[in-house]
Each structure stands twice: as C-alpha cells, then as structure tokens.
Amino acid sequence: MARVKGALATRKRRKKVLKLAKGYWGAKSKHFKMAKEAVMKSGNYAYIGRKQRKRDFRRLWITRISAGCKANGINYSTFMNGLKKAGITLNRKMLSEIAIADAEGFTALVEKAKAAL
Numbered sequence: 858m859a860r861v862k863g864a865l866a867t868r869k870r871r872k873k874v875l876k877l878a879k880g881y882w883g884a885k886s887k888h889f890k891m892a893k894e895a896v897m898k899s900g901n902y903a904y905i906g907r908k909q910r911k912r913d914f915r916r917l918w919i920t921r922i923s924a925g926c927k928a929n930g931i932n933y934s935t936f937m938n939g940l941k942k943a944g945i946t947l948n949r950k951m952l953s954e955i956a957i958a959d960a961e962g963f964t965a966l967v968e969k970a971k972a973a974l
Contacts, residue, residue: 918953925956929967940972 865876871889878885878892885895945966956963
C-alpha cells in the first residue's frame with residue numbers, strides 16, 4: 858500500500874493561518890510559527906472584545922439615561938425603580954434613545970416613575 862504524506866493538508870493549514878495573518882506587522886505575516894501565535898492571540902482578543910462591547914454599550918446607555926434623569930431632578934436608580942413599579946418595561950437602549958431624541962417624552966416617563974414611587 859502506498860504511503861500517504863501530509864503535504865497537501867499541511868500546506869492548506871499553513872495557507873489558512875497565513876491568510877488570517879495578512880496585514881500583521883513584520884514576520885508575523887510571513888512566518889508560519891509567528892503567524893500562528895499572532896492569529897491565536899488575535900482570536901482571543903476578538904472573543905474578549907465581543908463580551909466587552911456589550912458591557913461598554915450598557916455603560917453608555919446608563920450614562921445617557923442618568924444625564925437625562927439629572928436634568929429632570931431625579932437620580933438613575935430611583936428612576937429605574939419607579940419605572941419598574943409603574944410597570945414600564947423599556948430596555949436601557951430604548952430609554953437612552955428617548956433621552957437623546959425626545960426630551961419631552963423622557964420627561965413624561967420621569968413623571969410616571971415619580972408618581973409610581
């Protein structure tokens with residue numbers, strides 16, 4: 858029986874890694890060993906970044922809502938508690954959009970939250 862060598866699979870694997878490392882600085886885009894390490898590291902950063910993006914956006918929305926609340930004489934936690942008690946189930950993303958785009962609408966929400974407390 859003929860001996861099977863792994864040249865095709867090895868070349869395919871190495872080309873895949875080098876393609877992913879395209880644009881990296883210096884030898885990291887040319888040498889397989891360095892490219893493999895750089896691609897693994899960048900994959901880890903990308904994975905972590907996908908989690909951090911969610912945190913960052915939530916923090917931004919809370920900051921915007923808090924600014925809108927302070928303009929209406931209430932703090933963020935009291936406002937959110939009032940909304941919960943009033944039965945208003947708007948998420949933070951939508952509340953921040955309302956606080957930016959529709960100040961009168963946000964003021965109405967603040968009044969409903971205050972009334973529910």
